[in-house]
Structures are given as C-alpha cells and as structure tokens.
Amino acid sequence: MQNPFTKSYTESELQTFDFMRPIKFFEKLKNKELSRFLPAMHVRKYVKDEVVFFSKDPSQAIYLIKKGQVHLTIDVKDNFEMIMEINRGQAFGENSLLQNTKRIYTAIVSSDEAELIVIPHFAIQEIFESNPKIKAKVMTALAEYYNENNQRLFRSYRESFGFFSLRQMFE
Template identity: 85%
Template sequence: MRNPFTKTYTEAELQTFDFLRLIKFFEKLKNKEMERFLPAMHFRKYTKDEVVFFSKDPSQALYLIKKGQVHLTIDVKDNFETILEVNKGQAFGENAFLQNSKRIYTAIITSDEADLIVIPHFAIQEIFDSNPKIKAKIMTALAEFYNENNQRLFRSYRESFGFFSLRQMFE
C-alpha cells in the first residue's frame, strides 16, 4: 500500500527525473533530491553555430542537452579544435559546480537547433548550501568525471608520445 504522506509527482516531473538520471551528475539522486533543481531549470533554444559560452568566461551555469549537438572546443593558434562532441542526454559546463571557476573550453551548437536545460551556478550553490547530501553525491560524480577525463588524457598522451610534455600541465 502506498504511503499517503509520500509526495506524488506529475508526469512531466517524472519525465524530467528520468532525463536527469541519464546524466552522470544526477544519476544517484533520489526524486526528492532532483526536485530541488526543478525551479532552477531554464529551457533555452539555440541555433547552429551559436556560441553557448567562450573559454575563460565565468562558469555561470550547467547545461543539459535535451535535443541537439554541441562541440566543446579549445583555441589552438587562432583555430577552434573540437575536443568533445556532446549530445542528447549529456551535460557540459560541469565546472559550474565549482566556486569561482572559468570555462576551459568554448561550447558551440553544431546541430541545426538545440534545446538545452540551463541550471544557473547561483541556484546550484543554494541547493548545495542547504543540502549537503546532494552536494556530496554531485561532487563525487564530478570527481569521477574528472578522473575519467584524466585517464583518457594520459592514455592519449601515451599513444602520442613526444608531441607534448605532461610536465607542462603542472608548471
């Protein structure tokens, strides 16, 4: 028998929770924890070649892709080199979880159009401040995400030995 004190969610809210569960940073959150993000979510439409943010911009929001494709690029001698393609059900701008961070890549829409959910940094921080368990789960997922990126970086370095020096990372 259902507990009469258990909160029920609308079909739209349940669909949003199912979508959020696809994204690494939210996959371990319970519905009542994800619910905290609902009022902070803004839906934005973008068109092809629109820049979502530039490298070195302040990290003011996390972006979740509902529809479309985004290329994350780095500036290499006046050119944009794509480092990652992100698609539906993925997130980018993850350093918005951190305090006082700047973007390390430029995000450009590459599909004809894209529907993104935008969660502002200040809203994330308010949720973190009042919900240490949510913060712990998301920061653990962020650490795992960065660890996976480091493993890919080091594998790439081993496979292309001689083209750059890892020592430069720490200088």
Template identity: 80%
Template sequence: MRNPFSKTYSEEDQKMFDFLRAAKFFERLRNKEMARFLPAMHHRKYQRDEVVFFSKDPSQALYLIKKGQINLTIDVKDNFETILEINRGEAFGENSLLENAKRTYTAIVTSEEADLIVLPHFAIQEVFESNPKIKAKMMTSLSEYYNENNQRLFRSYRESFGFFSLRQMFE
C-alpha cells in the first residue's frame, strides 16, 4: 500500500528520473533525492563541431546527453585525440562534482546536433551541502567511475609495451 504522505511526481518527472538513473552518477539516488536537482537543470542544444567545454576550463557543470554524440578529446600537439565517444543517456563533465576542478578533456559535438541537460556546479554543491547522503552516494559513483578509468588506463599501458612512463603521472 502506498504511503498517502509520500510525494507524487508527474509523468514528466518520472521520465527524467528514469533518464537520470541510467547515468552513472545518479544510479544510487532515490526519486526524492533526484528531485532536488530538477529545478537547476536546463536544456541546451549544440550543433556539430561545437565545443561544450575546453580542457583546463573551470568545471562549471555536469552534462547529460538527451540526444546526440559527444567526443571527449585530449590535446596532443595541436591536435584533438578522441579518448571516448559518448551517446544518449551518458554523462560527462564529471569533475564538476568536485570543488575547484578544471576540465581534463575537451568535449566536442560530433552528431548533427546534441540536446544536453546542464546541471551547474553551484547547484550541485548546494544540494551536497544540504544533503550529505546525496553527496556520499554520488561521490561513491564518481570513485567507481575513476577506478574503472584507472583500470582501463593501466590495461592500455600494459598493452602498449610501455611507450610512456607511468611514473610521469606522479611528477
């Protein structure tokens, strides 16, 4: 039996919760927790070859792809080298969950257009400050994401026969 005092959400909100839950950083949150982010989210359209953000920019927002494709690239001697291609339902700009972070990659639209949901850093931090449980859940997801990336990096390094020195990471 449903609790008569529990909050009910519109069909549109429910669809947004389902969409968010599919993204890594929201997967642990309950509807009530995700609802805290809804007022701060806004939609933005981008066109092919438009840059969402550049490497070394301040991390001012988390992005979720509603439609389209984004390439995450790193700058290698005047060229952009794609490190990851992401599509609908995926999030990027994850280090906006951290305080005072700078972008580690450049995000470029590769589809004809892309519809993105933008969640500003300041809004994320406001939710985190007022609800440490939400912060803990999202930081756990972020830690798992970074752990998976480290595993891929080290596997790639082993398979590349040491064309670079991992020690350089810590210098």
C-alpha cells in the first residue's frame, strides 16, 4: 500500500524526471528534489545556426537538449572551432550553476531545429538557497564533471605535447 502522504506525480512530470536523471548534474536527485526545478523549466525552440549564447556572455541558464544538436565552440582568432557536439539528453551551460560566471564557449544549434529546456540561473540559486541537500548533490556532480574535463585536458595535452604550454592556464 502506498503511503497516503507521498506526493504522486503526473505522467508528464515522471517523463521529465526520467529525461533529467541521466544528465550528470541531476542523476543523484530524487523525484521530490527534481520536482523543485519543474516550475522554473521552459522549452525554447531554436533553428540551425542560431546562437544559444556567446563566449563571455553572463551565464544565465543551463540548457538540457530535448531534441536536436548543439555545437560548443571556442573562438580562435576569427573562427569558431568546435570542441564538442551535444545531443538529446545532454546538458550544456553548466557554469550557470555557479555564481557570477561568464560563458567559456559559444553554443550554436547544428541540427535543423532544436528544442531546449531552459532552467534560469536565478531559479537554480533560489532552489539552492532553500535546499542545501540539492545544492550539495548538484555541486558534487559539477565538481566530478570538471574533474573529468581536467583529466581529458591533461591527457590531450600529453598526447599533443608542444602545441601549447599548460603553464599558461595558471598565469
């Protein structure tokens, strides 16, 4: 018998939780915790070559790809060099989970169209302020994500030794 005090969720909410849970930043959250994000989430549609955000823009939201593909690029002189392709069920703009950050890459829609779930920074911060456990779980996931990125960066550096100086990262 189900506990009468347990919140039940609609089919749509459960589908949203199933969509969110495989995403690194939300994987350790329970349905009750994920439900805190629902009121803040909205879907935005984009078309091919539309810029979601530019490098150096304020980090105002995290994006979850519901449909389509997005290329994350860095500006190298006057060109955009793709560093990663993000697909359905993945997130980008993760530094919006932190306070007072700017984008470190440009995000451009590469598929004919894309549907992105947008979670604004201010809403995330409100959730974090009122739910320290959610903040701890999401921040731990973010730290793990950045650690994995550092490992890939250092491995790439070792494999292409001589093209740039790692020391420049710390200057």
